[in-house]
Amino acid sequence: MTSTEQLTGERADLLQALRRHRGFLLHTVDGLTDEQAATRTTVSELCLGGLIKHVAGIEERWMRFAVGGADAMLREEVDWVGQFRMAPGETLAGLVERFQQVAAETDELVATLDLDAAHPLPQAPWFEPGASWTVRRVLLHLIAETSQHSGHADILREAIDGTKTMG
Secondary structure, three states, X not given: OOHHHHOOHHHHHHHHHHHHHHHHHHHHHOOOOHHHHOOOOOOOOOOHHHHHHHHHHHHHHHHHHHHHHHHHHOOOOOOOOHHHOOOOOOOHHHHHHXXXXXXXXXXXXXXXXXXXXXXXXXXXXXXXXXXXXXXXXXXXXXXXHHHHHHHHHHHHHHHHHOOOOOO
C-alpha cells in the first residue's frame, strides 16, 4: 500500500479533487490518434496533446515550488509557446505517460508535505508583490488549472469528432 492510499481528511479531499480533474482531462484524449491530438481546432496554438503537456508541466513546476520555493520552480526555462502544441516526434502516448508520472510524483508529495509550509511567489506581473503561497494554496491552484484546461480540452475534442467528456 502506498502512502497516498492511507490519506484521510484534507489531504485525501485535495488529492481526490485533483485526481478527478486529471481524469476528465485524460478522458478527453482517450482514443485519439497522434494526428488528432496535434490538431488545432481554434486560431490559438492549443491542441489536445499540447494541453496534456502543459498541464503536466505546470503541475511539475508548481510542485517544485511547493518543495523548494521560487528558485526551484524557475530552475528550468519554459517554452511558453511550445508547451501548448505537440512537437515533431512527440506522441500522445508519450505525453500521457509523462502526465501520469508527474501526477504520481505529486500524489506522493501530497502525502508528505506540510500543507501550511509557505514560500514567496516568484516576481511576476500576475502575482501580488511579496505574496507567499502555502502548499495547500498550490494544490488548490493545480485543481483549478487542471479543471480549467479540462474544459478547454472538451471544446477542442468536440470540434475534432463531436465527442464530449460529459453529455
